[in-house]
Amino acid sequence: MGKNSLKKKLYDKNFTKFGFDMNVFVSLVSAIMVMGFIIFTITRPEQSASSFGKINDSLNKNFNWLFVLTINLSFVFLIITGLSKFGKIRLGGFKARPEFSNFSWYAMLFSAGIGIGIFFYGVAEPIYHMNIPTELSTGSKFDNFKIMYMHWGAHAWAIYALVAIGLGYFAYNKNLPFSFRSLFYPLIKDKIFGIIGDIIDTIAVLSVLFGLATSLGLGAQQINSGLNYVFGIPMNSRVQIILIVAITFVATLSVVSGISKGIKLLSQANAIISGIFLGAILLIGSTGFIFSTYFSSFGLYIKEFFNVGLYVATDVESIKWQGAWTIFYWAWWISWTPFVGIFIARISKGRTIREIAIGTVVIPTIIITFVMTILGATGIRLNEIYNGVVAEAINNNMATSIFEMIKYLVDSPIIRNILSCVAIVAIALFFVTSSDSGSLVVDNLTSGGKEDSPKTQRVFWALMEGLIALSVLLLGGEAALKTIQSAVIITALPFSVLLIIMMFSLNKELGKSYKKYEYNRMIKLKKNMDKISHEDKYKI
Numbered sequence: 001m002g003k004n005s006l007k008k009k010l011y012d013k014n015f016t017k018f019g020f021d022m023n024v025f026v027s028l029v030s031a032i033m034v035m036g037f038i039i040f041t042i043t044r045p046e047q048s049a050s051s052f053g054k055i056n057d058s059l060n061k062n063f064n065w066l067f068v069l070t071i072n073l074s075f076v077f078l079i080i081t082g083l084s085k086f087g088k089i090r091l092g093g094f095k096a097r098p099e100f101s102n103f104s105w106y107a108m109l110f111s112a113g114i115g116i117g118i119f120f121y122g123v124a125e126p127i128y129h130m131n132i133p134t135e136l137s138t139g140s141k142f143d144n145f146k147i148m149y150m151h152w153g154a155h156a157w158a159i160y161a162l163v164a165i166g167l168g169y170f171a172y173n174k175n176l177p178f179s180f181r182s183l184f185y186p187l188i189k190d191k192i193f194g195i196i197g198d199i200i201d202t203i204a205v206l207s208v209l210f211g212l213a214t215s216l217g218l219g220a221q222q223i224n225s226g227l228n229y230v231f232g233i234p235m236n237s238r239v240q241i242i243l244i245v246a247i248t249f250v251a252t253l254s255v256v257s258g259i260s261k262g263i264k265l266l267s268q269a270n271a272i273i274s275g276i277f278l279g280a281i282l283l284i285g286s287t288g289f290i291f292s293t294y295f296s297s298f299g300l301y302i303k304e305f306f307n308v309g310l311y312v313a314t315d316v317e318s319i320k321w322q323g324a325w326t327i328f329y330w331a332w333w334i335s336w337t338p339f340v341g342i343f344i345a346r347i348s349k350g351r352t353i354r355e356i357a358i359g360t361v362v363i364p365t366i367i368i369t370f371v372m373t374i375l376g377a378t379g380i381r382l383n384e385i386y387n388g389v390v391a392e393a394i395n396n397n398m399a400t401s402i403f404e405m406i407k408y409l410v411d412s413p414i415i416r417n418i419l420s421c422v423a424i425v426a427i428a429l430f431f432v433t434s435s436d437s438g439s440l441v442v443d444n445l446t447s448g449g450k451e452d453s454p455k456t457q458r459v460f461w462a463l464m465e466g467l468i469a470l471s472v473l474l475l476g477g478e479a480a481l482k483t484i485q486s487a488v489i490i491t492a493l494p495f496s497v498l499l500i501i502m503m504f505s506l507n508k509e510l511g512k513s514y515k516k517y518e519y520n521r522m523i524k525l526k527k528n529m530d531k532i533s534h535e536d537k538y539k540i
Contacts, residue, residue: 007177010193010448019456023448025198030205030446037210038471041483052486059331059493060323065312067330070496072309075158075361077503081165082357086510090352091168091345098350100264107267108347108437109360110368117152118274118368119427120222122375123401124394125151127383128325133318136308138300145297148372150308151329153301153365159333161360162499163341165353166506172349174509177449180204180338184498186505201445204338207491208445209468211336212438216469219431220244223424225399230420241470247428248466251435255443255458263436270429277422278374285378285409293377294370301369331492334499342441346451353510375402382408435465 015022041048081087090096098105129144137143166183176182181197188196220240227233254266282290301308313322348356379401383390386408393404403420410416439462446461447453 004175007175007193007449010177010197011450014448019454020460021450021453021457022446023198023201025195026201026205026448027446029198029202030209033202033206034209034468037487038468042471045483048483049486052483052490056486056489057323059490060327061319063493063496064319064322064327066496067327067334067492068310068312070334070499071155071159071330072306073500073503074162075155075309077507078158078162078165078357078361081507081510082354087354087357088352089169089173089510090350091165091356092172092349096172096350098348100347103271104264104268105347105351105359106363107271108264108433109344109364110267110271118371118375119402119423119430120398121148121152122372123379123390123405124398125372126376126380127391127394133311133313133321135313135318136311138304140296140300142293142297142300145293145373145376146300146304146308147325148376149297149301149365149369150305151326152368152372154305154361155309156329156333157361157364159337159499160340160344161357162503163337164344164348164360165356166502167342168345168348168356169353169506169509171345171449178342178346178451179445179449180342182449183502184505186509187501201448203491203494205442205445207335207488207495208339208438208442209465210488210491211332211339212435212465213468216244216247216431216435216465219247219427220469222399223427223431225397226403226420226424226427229400229403230417230424244466244469247431247435248462248469250432251439251465252459252462254432254436255439255462256455263433263440266429266433266436270426270433273422273429274426277419277426278371280419280422281378281409282374285374286381289381290374290377293380294373297373298369328489331489334492334495335488337495337499338445339438339441342444343437346440346444375405378409379405435462439465 010023013024015024015027100108125148126144129147132143132147136147140146163183167178167180170176170182170185171178174182174185176185176192179197179201181192181200184197184200185192191197192200220243223243224233224235224239227239228235233239250266254263257263311322311326313319344356344360351359379390382405389408390401390404394401402423406416406419406423410419439458442461442465443453443458444451447457
């Protein structure tokens with residue numbers, strides 16, 4: 001039976017009533033497991049947080065090497081593939097061309113791939129990394145920025161780009177479902193259309209839903225912290241309910257309108273507003289100090305790239321530090337590959353593998369490290385001038401660190417409030433764009449890989465994300481949020497193994513595709529030569 005008939009058979013199993021088009025197994029099992037998990041976390045928040053915390057500690061102690069291996073293999077594989085002959089292969093075929101402009105593409109890329117991280121950790125992380133394991137220290141005062149660059153730079157983006165290339169290739173070039181199951185076609189062939197494929201997609205859905213629910217919950221708390229810090233709005237559940245409802249409402253409108261309208265426009269607005277805010281901080285703050293810190297830190301980052309990237313802690317204290325930071329980040333990026341990878345693949349049809357590899361690793365690394373240096377270097381300088389006030393604010397509540405920085409950076413109350421408002425809007429937009437792109441990905445996975453499922457279904461999953469965040473945040477509190485965060489990280493362990501296997505299968509398939517690419521290129525060249533006159537051919 002051919003692929004098209006198997007795809008049709010897969011889609012024929014979907015539930016298609018009441019405006020839905022869902023794979024029954026994936027949707028039902030995902031819903032049951034999510035609801036069961038939420039009930040457990042909100043009825044026994046302390047017990048669930050403790051249990052999952054112990055599992056995380058065990059994974060960090062015994063499998064930290066696997067996360068480090070996966071991240072580094074992904075980076076090396078991606079760069080070699082992008083620069084090799086395979087880099088010429090275009091997602092969607094030889095004649096395909098990009099659907100979105102470079103600005104729109106990068107705006108959506110950053111909105112989905114970075115999210116709130118630059119604002120939440122930008123000020124705080126360099127101060128936290130003043131004390132790092134001696135094995136990672138060179139004695140330089142820029143070691144803290146080097147570590148931050150490692151966490152948010154090339155290693156993180158490589159894992160997303162790898163999955164995006166794999167999904168885009170199998171979906172657009174091999175005519176397979178636009179879903180995580182398709183990555184394993186070279187290994188299990190037509191079994192991806194059966195129960196094994198359903199299980200793979202179910203795991204991916206759970207990872208995306210838990211990750212987004214955690215982000216929405218934490219995001220509401222951070223925005224509430226900002227409103228409280230700037231305007232005195234109280235920190236309570238009522239305000240956070242309003243924030244989550246508002247974010248979910250805007251995200252629902254965006255996801256209904258689709259990628260080319262709502263998601264693209266919000267991402268562009270997000271990029272512009274964030275750019276204005278960061279540009280203002282750069283100009284108002286110690287501009288020379290920021291640039292000096294960036295160039296010195298980036299040089300150290302490149303020099304120490306493999307030293308810090310391949311570091312695996314062995315003693316108790318170093319394991320604890322690495323687990324709280326590096327392994328936490330590596331596991332988080334890996335577990336989020338179904339979300340960000342699928343979304344990047346959706347917006348990258350028509351681009352070559354080389355464009356995606358360079359575009360999602362090299363350029364974002366340069367930009368995001370500079371952006372976080374603007375915030376981090378400004379925070380460091382102010383912390384030195386005002387005797388540790390920024391560090392104290394971070395220890396009290398990390399969510400307020402960026403507003404604490406603005407407070408001491410700007411003397412004028414009017415300008416201070418304007419900057420704070422712009423920061424709050426930028427933070428809110430990051431959450432909206434993460435929520436709507438996440439809803440679109442869940443929509444893909446639960447429909448068996450269809451790119452254009454009904455709007456009713458998009459609304460359903462967008463509302464589900466908001467509902468999960470509300471129930472966990474309000475009924476389970478901080479402990480429940482930490483439990484879900486732990487669950488997301490735990491899913492990274494099987495994904496690590498799958499990603500390593502995927503590299504081998506993708507390399508094998510790209511070899512076949514390159515032969516087809518070369519054939520089409522030669523046919524096109526021959527047709528062009530046939531149009532040239534005999535005299536011109538002689539000159540050539």
